[in-house]
Amino acid sequence: MRSVLADTRPLRDPHFRRLWIANIVTVVGAQLTVVAVPAQIYQLTGSSAYVGLTGVFGLVPLVVFGLWGGALADVLERRTLLIATTLGLIGTSALFWLQAWSGAGNVWLLLGLFSLQQAFFAVNQPTRSAVLPRLLPLPLLPAANSLNMTVMQAGAIGGPLVAGALIPVFGFSWIYLLDTLALVPTLAAVALLPPLPVEGVTGSLGLSAVWDGLVYLKGQPVLLMSFLVDIVAMVFGMPRALFPEIAHVDFGGPEGGGLVFALLFAGIPIGAVLGGVFSGWVSRIERQGVAVLACVVVWGLAMVGFGAAVGLADTWRTPMLVAAVLMLVVGGAADMASAAFRTSMLQSAASDAVRGRLQGVFTVVVVGGPRVADVAHGAVAVSIGAAATAAGGGLLVVVGTVLAAVAFPAFVRYRVTTAVRTT
Template identity: 75%
Template sequence: MSLRGLLADTRPLQNPYFRRLWTANIITVIGAQLTVVAVPAQIYADTDSSAYVGLTGVFGLVPLIVFGLWGGALADHFDRRTILRVTTTGLIVTAALFWLQAAMGNTNVWLLLCLFSVQQAFFAVNQPTRSAVLPRLVESDLLPAANSLNMTVFQAGAIGGPLVAGALIPVVGYSWLYLADAICLLATLWAVIRLPSLPVEGATGTPGLRSVVEGFTYLRTQPVLLMSFVVDIIAMLFGMPRALFPEIAHESFLGPEEGGLAFAVLFAGIPAGAVLGGVFSGWVSRISAQGKAVIWCIVVWGLAMVGFGVAVGFADAAPDAARLWLVIAVLMLIVGGAADMASAAFRTSMLQSAATDEVRGRLQGIFIVVVAGGPRIADVAHGASAAMVGTAVAAAGGGLLVVVLVVVAALAVPSFVRYRVTTAARS
């Protein structure tokens, strides 16, 4: 295969609606990451308390779950272009309010946390809707490529945004970062306004609790779609060792307690791998056996986490070679990040193409909850297991469990492994 064939498949960008959304997202994701960094930094500066910073997890996750599920129901009831316009405007307004409170010298942490919750609520409705419209814009055989392009931009922002924010906060303060986020979001609003009308195809019902329950009921009757969630939970719950990075950076790779190079590169490893995986994602459009591809990607993710844990163990045993093992550990995280990017692209495409249009929003809402909640539960599980068996065993053992459990899941539901994408025009 030529290098050109390996590079990202850019054919989805030929669609003007997708191209505008994707281009706007390049601008918006940087602004969003500035706020992601600025909020906890401002809270810590105002309170000198990591406990208050930790509350962002609660104030962010609860609206993400509640409005993620309800937002999916809304996306299956109202015109999706209208929902995107309203929620994007809401995100702009909350970013502007972040700027206003910082510019006025606010030090009330509860006001900041409440604004953060409102922002996450708008985000939780926006994201399922945005994913649900993709099959209406892009042909089904190009969905993996389109999702890879979206994820590459997001992961690149996850690397670059914090670096930019960290450098700018001491120079310009928090308020200008929030203002930059609000201005950047105008690009997405422009792209959303240019979308065609996107009413739901099929019966819509009412966007209440019953509609949310109906989404779960539908998912239960679709073993292939249900398995796409199960394998993701397996991968994240047992194979995401990020909660161990601070201890590993300090104890195993001899970095300072307050952070340092080892700490930074460990956190950057998985996003960097995802970006590389996105850049060289041209192959994903040529894979029709998407179920089998997901299983292999998650196996590679699990093995990479095993390798990461082994590298940590060797660094513990040979402190003189800690730098060498740090390089190997980061390489394992990069491999894992690339595999996870491909897995996510395939799983998202399966949800978008295999589900009928009238339930796509609700399934994307469930997807957002799983993606957000899985790593947070993993933080608790890895932290507890590392306290008992050490970081190396916790990381390597978690990776091994991923491999074993995903193989068991594949054997239990062979229809998932047999799933192949259809290329029969648009959804």
């Protein structure tokens, strides 16, 4: 069983362990807001197109501050930067609570706050990722990334379920307040980290540092390919902007939350958690390029199945709801494995002096892809419907991945050593 279950050796490091345990609480709170924002927008407007606008309002600050935040992480002391951005996230969550508690009911205010939150997240995330190789030996990075993703996705299960149950009863203000309080443990864990100055030659705070990071990345074709396949998977295959409409129109749930709404949002995270629990195999895979491609194809096929199940909901509502959630679970497990491999590739490939900038690009790609998908899926669904949009997007993922593999054979040939420390 030890070879099958998750590798827990990274938890022996006290700093990683504190961050990991704190995230158990924090990610649940964060997912409450992830669910509450589109639900509140849909309640205010009744339109998936407006829900899709979260992609635009999230993507712009994500790109700008993700790239610049990576440059900051290669210059400033990283512990201090983590403390500052975590405080910023706490403040924006409190503003979400204030707008809901005051009954402002303005979709543009909600989208503006969402943009501010994404700006703080875009600086925080690459800094956190750049810190990880300073805490752990490189061979343990796949296991550590799997543990982190398992916790994040577990929170993504609890968040939708709690939000779906509580929104109709208590309203949105309580959801945002819980998110605000849930960030406090992470602030404490970050404050207990040792000083983390950048090792080696550092960059600058200007745009030239961002450009230097992109030039460095240009010479890393395997990393570029890992970004490309993730963009294909997320832009074409992430149907989350359609979940409020599908829950209400196709499966008969209420507009502002409910059980079906929660199950749809929880499906992908459930799969990711199951994939993480049984992730002992990831540390033994040498052909990581092939593994990533296989996982992305499985993700695409799962989204085709999801769209097909939604399309048949009028005929067999309950069985098709089960099938739709099951397809999301399969997709989530595949995406977790793909993300663990791609993150480890990036963390192992760069020196500490440029790691923040590369993690900034990685954050833009990983989080930005779904934001683009929100806009695209929301707009296309207006014309052809949610079911056809989801299924067609999954098919494009499969085709795009196959074409990318043919165009970049070096990624298919990519191997790593799997030797790990056992004591």
